[in-house]
Amino acid sequence: MPLLTLQVSRDSGVTWDDHKSFGSSDGLGPLADAGWPPCECRRCRAEEKAAYYQERRRSRR
DSSP: OOSEEEOOOSSTTSSOOOOEEEOGGGOOOOOSSSOOSOOOSHHHHHHHHHHHHHHHHHHHO
């Protein structure tokens, strides 16, 4: 029996992705924060990418 089942629409409910189920045997780690699943909007992807490159620049010094 799944612990969580999701169905996502990326166009305000016009179309829907297939159901995705997650169970206790899936081996998922603990949540780092309440932002799960991670947001994939254009703004959040840009912020994540900027943080990644900023960290790479720091580690090269």
